[in-house]
Amino acid sequence: MKLVLAIVQDADTPGLMRSLSEQGYEVTKLASTGGFLREGNTTLMIGVQDDRLPHLKTLVAQNCRSRSRLVTPSVPMGEQGEGLVADPVEVPVGGAVMFVVNVDEFVRV
Ligand code: 2BA
Numbered sequence: 001m002k003l004v005l006a007i008v009q010d011a012d013t014p015g016l017m018r019s020l021s022e023q024g025y026e027v028t029k030l031a032s033t034g035g036f037l038r039e040g041n042t043t044l045m046i047g048v049q050d051d052r053l054p055h056l057k058t059l060v061a062q063n064c065r066s067r068s069r070l071v072t073p074s075v076p077m078g079e080q081g082e083g084l085v086a087d088p089v090e091v092p093v094g095g096a097v098m099f100v101v102n103v104d105e106f107v108r109v
Contacts, residue, residue, distance in 0.1 A: 001103040002053055004046040007032065008064050008096045013042040016063035020046065023059060037069060037091070047106060057098070064095035 008016060013029070020027050028045040048056050070088040 001106055002048055002050060003101045003103050004044075004048060004053070004056060005099040005101070006044045006046065006060055006096050007034075007098075008042050008044065008060070009067065009094050010040055010042055011067075012064040012094070012096070013044075016044070016060065019059050019063055020044075020056075023055070025052075025056065025059075034093075037071065037093070039069075047103065053100065060096050060098065066092055066094050068092050 030043040032043040068090045072088045073086045
């Protein structure tokens, strides 16, 4: 068995959770925040049998699309405080980031 930690954008979460539920996956949803953009995202914990892992990856890929966000880099203060306005840069986000972890034991009591 594997534990998949899937970090997805909030906008993709409802559709992905619907697909996962329809396909019989069990999911726990956690509210999370990206360390770089400091924006909310969603982390899904999905316990899955090894043979279903490729199908799960396909579902995630189908439901999560890549977007870009504009970020204004912070610039260190200059001596005269001039020329410090940095242009926004585009940062790609997603589709999704997945960690796949081996599960030693799954217990339901
Ligand atoms: P954030 O940390 O908010 O990152 C959003 C996007 O910013 C990333 O998209 C990436 O394109 C870019 N980015 C992140 N760190 C950067 C840096 N130091 N310099 C330049 N650009 C940077 P994704 O790679 O699709 O990641 C989406 C979200 O997945 C991340 O949100 C974070 O919450 C999570 N994530 C990604 N890689 C991770 C990792 N190795 N460990 C833990 N969480 C991760």
